Amino acid sequence: MLLWRQQEHRAAYISSRDTEGSIVSSYCHFMPEPHPSIVPIIQEARFSGVxxxxxLKFDHSLVTALVERWRPETHTFHFPTGECTITLQDVSLQLGLPVDGPPIIGPTMLDWDEMCETLLGIIPVNGESIVGSMIKLKWLGDNLFPIDENSSIEVIHAHARAYILGLIGGVLMPDKTRNKIHLICPLLHQFQEFHQLSPLVCQWSGGRVLNYRNVPHNDLVGYRARIDHMQQNQFIWVPYEGFGSIIDVEAYRDQAIWTSCTTLICFAIVEWHQSDMVKLQFRLSQEIHEEPNNLDHLHKLDMRVRQDKN
Incomplete structure (x- = not known):
């Protein structure tokens, strides 16, 4: 049985008239434009694309319609035309981030106050601005050191580390607390190490302004209807074809593993890259699915229990 969580899936409660109170909240934190002094560091860390x-602007109704099509059992969106998902290829070509490297893990039994002072140059107020290994994004933004052309290299690096943390926790992977980020400072200790974790930024849009004037916004019922009646020729399985001339060749350096079935790991978060379910996205023949990997036991682990238990 491929789908075993139907009774608890939000799609089981959908009514065509169900719009009020059912919209999924989506959010990210606004990040100011980086100071020119830290731009080279952000580029070296391969975070320019992020x-x-x-x-970002969100269409919450569109996000909701997509969430209703998402199945956690297979880690794919289920559409009338077939299954699709966010792949390692999307991460490479849209964000310019590397997808081949060591898992993002490390020791968590650390003195976080000392870590903040060493890497960010300031100690947050314990219990207010920092709770365990999490710091508030507002505190992070309010306490970015003001920098100018006369700032020391230490201050500039501390500012850059804080900015990258803000990108990770506010834009790339917002925590559902909406105002905190896990302090993964060990990953920020040496910017050179990001070469292992982070290819060159790819502007696959080519700087074009995308026009959505003829697309309805915030119409949950309309989005559901359009998805329900989607035809095979209306779904673009390989959206990057034709953009080869504007995507940096470095973005393709991990191409060999884009179709790999593997785990995606970030500390307590473990998800499965279920590429065998979406072979059509790589112009491959799609055979009948085998039973997907069940990660329910891993999803029950989080950072809210004793550190030695996780």
Whole structure:
């Protein structure tokens, strides 16, 4: 049985008239434009692509319609035309981030106050601005050191580390608390190490302004209807074809593993890259699915229990 969580899936309660109170909240934190002094560091850390996404606008109804099509059992969206998902290829070509490297893990039994002072140059107020290994994004933004052309290299690096933390926790992977970020400072200790974790930024849109004037906004019922009646020729399985001339060749360096079935790990978060379910996205033949990997036991682990238990 491929789908075993139907009774608890929000799609089980959908009514065509169900719009009020059912919209999924989506959010990210606004990040200011990086100071020119830290731009080279952000580029060296391979976060330039993420920095371009620092202010996003959401269509909450569209997000809701997509969430209703998402199945946690297979880690794919289920559409009338077939299954699709966010792949390692999307991460490479849209964000310019690397997808081949060591898992993002490390020791968590640390003195976080000392870590903040060493890497960010300031100690947050314990119990207010920092709780365990999490710091408030507002505190992070309010306490970014003001920098100018006369700032020391230590201050500039501390500012850059804080900015990258803000990108991770406010734009790339917002925590559902909406105002905190896990303090993964060990990953920020040496910017050179990001070369292992982070390819060159790819502007696959080519700087074009996308026009959505003829697309309805915030119409949950309309989005559901359009998805329900989607035809095979209306779904673009390989959206990057034709953009080869504007995507940096470095973005393709991890191409060999884009179709791999593997775990995606970030500390307590473990998800499965279920590429065998979406072979059509890579112009491959799609055979009948085998039973997907059940990660329910891993999803029950989080950072809210004793550190030695996780």
């Amino acid at each position: 920095a371009k996404l620092r202010h």
